[in-house]
Amino acid sequence: MGTKTLMKWPKQITTSLVEQLIKAERDIHKALMIFDSATAEYKNGFRHDHNTFGLMISRLASANQFRAAEGMLHRMKEENCNVTEDKLLTICRAYGRVHRSLDAIRIFRGMVDFQLRPTQKSYITIFDILVEENHLKMALSIYREMREMGIPRSVVSLNILIKALCKNNGTIDSALQIFREMPDRGYPPDSYTYGTLINGLCRQGEINQAKELFHEMRKKGHAPSVVTYTCLIHGMCQSNNVDEAMKLFEEMKRIDIEPNVFTYSSLMDGLCKGGQSSQAKELLDMMVKKHHLPNTVTYSTLIHGLCSEGKLSEAVEVLDRMRLQGLKPDAGLYGKIISGFSAAGSYQEAADFIDEMVLGGVSPNRVTWARHVKIHNMVVQGLCDNVDPTRAFQLYLSMRTRGISVEAGTFECLIKCYSKKGDQHKAARILDEMVLDGCVPDEEIWNAVMSGLWDRKKVREATELLLAGLMHEFVEPQN
Structure with missing residues (x-):
């Protein structure tokens, strides 16, 4: 569709009209055509300004149209419309959102091409992106550069530094030291600081220290967020302290902090590992009632727990619920169910799930391949022992077709x-x-x-x- 046939402009085009039309257009390509046609169709002297350029850059970056967004920056320069730091950072953040941190760095370093000197805001933005993407050495290099440039510390920059040190192996003690020195240097820790450290300590298995920090946090009047509660609950479940995790879960509900999918999944994992899959299943029902959609991890956790306890009919029921939600089981999940039926001597049912997996186009990956080789051989041997040679031979042929190794014991059984x-x-x-x-x-x-x-x-x-x-x-x- 050409710009001339896209729409008819009034004789007087205003910035607010262009902005309104771009915002109203959902299709990014049509929005870009509106942007271009505002200056192309009429020779009325209309020129885009910071507002229309900024809106278009934001729309393009949100739609992952990075080349077009960067093109807007150069177009601004050509049209003598000064490029501001915020517009560059919009593209930086968009690159960070899709895990393209090196492109974010490129935009950051390219500020000089627009006669811009990075400010504290720019440094903190790129520092945070690199830490989120676990480019810790590069992130710490940016932090040192920021200090060398004379840019002052802030609670925000120190929080990101603490997060980087918590993620880096062996440096959590340095994170704690910075945390303890913050008040004396005039940077009082906030809820985010506490939450970051609690998460880091839980990852390191330092649950007692994390709990102490959690109590200190509340004592100083900082309200823990759902993320902080979830990190601590997850850490407790990982250290087999499910009862205390459940107490925290009940506390969340009492003070009206709504648990999220990760909170439920962490608790369900702890309960299943402790042989309490029925209680975990109750949590699944609870989260659905609260309109939290379970994800693949949630379902997998529960199915694994039910299979481990031999509750195969309940595991299949949960699998059906998962598929009804539109989620596709992976090879690892199928493997758990097939193993469960095999352990129960129900080899025909195990073979049915192998067939279902194959028909669904689900193939074992590098991680699950060895397990599936073992499972397939076990099912063929089980079918032979249960006098179902026809089904055993069919599965044997399927194995050879799909490149799954046949063990000597399976050949012998057949x-x-x-x-x-x-x-x-x-x-x-x-x-x-x-x-x-x-x-x-x-x-x-x-x-x-x-x-x-x-x-x-x-x-x-x-x-x-x-x-x-x-x-x-x-x-x-x-x-």
Whole structure:
């Protein structure tokens, strides 16, 4: 759509009209066309100012249209409209939001191209982005540069420094030292300072120290946020102190601090690890009633706990709820359910979930691959032992198609199962594939196949197998 056909402008175009139209247009590309057409269609002398440029840069950055947003900066310069620090920081923050911290640094360093000198605000913005993205060495370098430039400390910059030290291994003591020195230097700690340190201590497993800081925080009149409560609850659950975590949870409700999804998930994890999956399931119902949508981690935590306690029907029910919410189980979650049914001897149900996983296009990743190799082999062997050779063979073929390694024990179970059933052709086929995969059949397996062939008077096939076996023994390196 060309700019001329997009809309009709009045004879007098004002900045407020352009802003109003850009804000009202949801489509970013059409908003950009409105911006351009304001100066292109009429020769009435209208020029964009800081407001319209700033609005367009903000819209573009929010939509991740970074090249266009940066183009606006250069267009401002060309049109002799001074580029301000705030407009550059808008793009910096947008890059930080999508984890492109190096691009944020590039914009920060590029301020000089617009005759701008970074202020405390700019340094703090880039410092915070780097700490959030765990570029701690670069972040601390920016902090030192800020100090060398004569930019004074502030509670905000010290809070970010403390966060960086809490994230960096072995430097939490330095964070605590800065925290203790802040009041004497005229920078009284705030709720964010306390919350950051409590989170850092919990990550390091220093729960008692975190609790002391939590009590000090409240004593000094700083109200803990839901994030601080959740960090402490998570830390307590990780250290198997679920009862105290539950007390904090009840305290939150008493003082009208609404728990979030992470609070519920942390508690559910602690309860499940303590063998209290039923109580964890009650928490799931509670959070849904409070209109908090459980996430994949929440569901996975509960399903793992239920499977570990053998409550498979409840685990499947939770899995169904998860899918109804539109969340897709991953290979790790399927693996837990399949293992649970296998442990209970319900191999047909375990095979059903393997089929469901395959049909759903869910594949094990590098982390879960070894576990799924073990699980698949276990299910095939279980199906053989439970006299369901057809299902076992189907799963075996599926494994070979998907590149999942077949263990020697699985080959042996299948061969014995089909030999016993009298299907010597299939037994011989599996034996052949076993040898091709580099597994050496033992005497019992050879006997199982050959006995069946002799019984059916298939002497030639038996002889060929025997010769193949002898040849294999002959060429195998001697110990």
